[in-house]
Amino acid sequence: MALYRVNKPRFPQGKFHIKKNDEVVVLSGTQQGKRGKVLQVLRDRNRVIIEGVNFIKKAARKSQEQPQGGIVEREGALHISKVMLAADYDQRKGTVAKDKEAAPKATKEKAAPKGKK
Numbered sequence: 731m732a733l734y735r736v737n738k739p740r741f742p743q744g745k746f747h748i749k750k751n752d753e754v755v756v757l758s759g760t761q762q763g764k765r766g767k768v769l770q771v772l773r774d775r776n777r778v779i780i781e782g783v784n785f786i787k788k789a790a791r792k793s794q795e796q797p798q799g800g801i802v803e804r805e806g807a808l809h810i811s812k813v814m815l816a817a818d819y820d821q822r823k824g825t826v827a828k829d830k831e832a833a834p835k836a837t838k839e840k841a842a843p844k845g846k847k
Contacts, residue, residue: 746771748778748808753816755806756783765816769805777807784808 747752750794752768766780792799 743773743776747775748810748815754778754780754813755816755819756780756812757814757819758812759808761816771810772807775807776810778810778813779805779807781805781815798825 748768748771748773750768753765754768756762756764761783764783765786766783769781770779772778782805784806785803787803790796790799790802796802802806808812
């Protein structure tokens with residue numbers, strides 16, 4: 731994959747449904763169902779960084795902050811379409827569960843076998 735395509739600005743949306751410090755739930759992918767707080771919204775790439783979700787390993791050079799250097803784990807970015815506000819997610823799950831309890835499925839009664847009495 732060519733490097734120039736990775737950080738190339740896309741067509742950013744005018745407005746996102748998620749903001750910094752919002753509590754969100756991941757809807758799909760390997761991190762599905764995980765919750766966390768939004769640390770950063772990357773508007774130009776349509777991605778978000780969520781606390782405690784989608785850890786990646788990066789090689790770090792020696793510096794004053796990292797005198798040893800080596801491999802550092804940090805949160806990676808997820809596409810904004812893969813996340814949903816936790817309040818909306820809980821509300822949606824709650825209404826689905828209530829509907830199932832209120833209207834149980836009707837069971838069909840088996841007819842008696844024909845022929846033998």
